[in-house]
C-alpha cells in the first residue's frame with residue numbers, strides 16, 4: 001500500500017463540525033492510513049465575533065467569514081461555539097476543491113441541502129471514493145422513498161454507507177461517552193464479477209440493500225489496491241474515539257432509516273411534553289413509534305433492513321430515546337405547544353440557523369404513505385403530520401393509541 005486515504009467532510013453544522021473534529025483527531029492518530037489534514041466543506045456566511053477578548057484579538061470585532069474564523073481560532077462560532085476543533089481540520093468554502101482527490105467522503109448536511117450540493121460535485125474527480133452518510137432523513141419523489149446513502153450512490157456513482165446513533169452533537173463534541181452505528185456493506189477487496197473478471201471492472205451494488213420500490217442500477221469502481229482497504233476495521237479507526245464507541249453492521253438501510261424515522265417520533269414526544277403530560281405518555285409514543293419504524297422497514301425494505309438494527313443498535317431505540325428527551329425536534333415541538341405557535345416558527349426563531357430534520361421528514365413520509373395508500377398502517381406518523389399542518393392537536397393522541405392497537409391486534 002502506497003497511498004493514504006484523503007478524508008473530507010461535506011458540511012459544517014452542529015453535527016458536521018463534531019464529526020469533523022472526530023475525523024481529524026483520528027487521521028492524526030492513524031497517519032499511516034490517512035492524510036492528516038481533513039478538509040471540511042463550509043457553506044460560507046458572515047458570523048458575528050462574540051464579545052470575548054481572545055477571539056476578538058484574533059478576529060477583530062466586525063463580522064467575519066465562518067471559514068476564516070474556523071481556520072483562525074479553530075472554533076465554529078455559529079454552529080458549535082465553545083468547542084476547540086483540531087488544527088488539522090481545515091475549513092474550505094470551495095466544494096470542488098474540498099472533494100478533489102478524496103477517497104473517503106463523509107456527508108453531514110441537513111438533508112434539505114444534500115441534493116443540490118451533490119449536483120454541484122463533479123464526480124469525475126471521485127471514481128473510486130467511498131462515502132458515509134451521517135444525514136438523517138429520507139427523500140420522497142414520484143411515490144418512491146430514497147435513503148440519502150442511496151441518493152449519494154446514484155448521484156456520484158460511489159459506494160455509500162450510513163452512520164447514525166444516539167448522538168446529540170454538543171454532548172459528543174464535549175466528549176461525553178456515547179455509541180453510534182455505522183452501516184457498511186461495501187464490496188470486499190477480492191470482489192470478482194460473477195464471470196470471474198478482475199476486480200478493476202465496474203461492480204454492481206448488491207440489490208439486497210435497495211428498497212423494494214427502487215431497483216438498483218448503480219455500478220461502482222473498486223478502491224485501487226494501493227489504498228488501505230475500506231472495511232469495518234478501517235472505519236472504526238476513522239470514527240471511533242474513547243468517547244465515541246462505534247459498532248459496524250451490514251445493515252446500511254436500517255441505520256439510515258432509523259435515523260430518519262425517529263425524528264417523527266421525537267416531534268410527537270415533544271408535543272406530549274409541551275402539553276404537560278408526563279413520561280408515561282411519552283413512553284407510549286415511543287412504543288408505538290418503534291412499531292411504525294419496524295412496520296415501515298418490513299413493507300418497503302423487506303430484503304435490506306435487519307429489524308435488529310431498530311431494537312439492538314444505537315441507530316434504533318437508543319437514538320429514539322435520546323432524541324425524545326433532548327433533541328432539537330423534541331425541544332422545538334415542546335416549545336411550539338407551550339407557546340401556541342408552529343414548529344416551523346420555532347425553528348426560525350430559536351435555532352440560530354440550525355435545521356430541523358423531523359418536520360420535512362414527516363411531510364415526506366406522509367406524501368409517500370399517501371401515494372402508497374398506506375396511511376392507515378401508520379397512525380402516529382400521520383398524526384404528527386396532521387399536527388404540523390394544524391389539522392389536529394396532541395389532545396387526539398388517545399385515538400392514535402386505539403388505532404395502533406387495532407393494527408397490532410393478535
Ligand SMILES: NC(=O)c1ccc[n+]([C@@H]2O[C@H](COP(=O)([O-])OP(=O)(O)OC[C@H]3O[C@@H](n4cnc5c(N)ncnc54)[C@H](O)[C@@H]3O)[C@@H](O)[C@H]2O)c1
Nearest residue numbers: 012013014015016043108109110113135136168169354355
Ligand atoms: N446536531 C445534532 O445533534 C445531530 C446529531 C446526529 C445527526 N445529526 C444529523 O446531521 C445532519 C447535519 O445536521 P447538523 O446538525 O450538522 O446541521 P445544522 O442543523 O447545524 O444545520 C446548519 C448547517 O446547514 C448549512 N447550510 C445552510 N444553508 C445551506 C445551503 N443552502 N446549502 C448547504 N448548506 C447550508 C449551514 O452552513 C450549517 O452548516 C442532519 O441530517 C442531522 O439530522 C445531527
Ligand SMILES: O=P(O)(O)OC[C@H](O)CO
Nearest residue numbers: 165166167168327328329
Ligand atoms: O437534535 P435532533 O432532534 O436533530 O437530533 C439529534 C440527533 O439525531 C440525536 O441522535
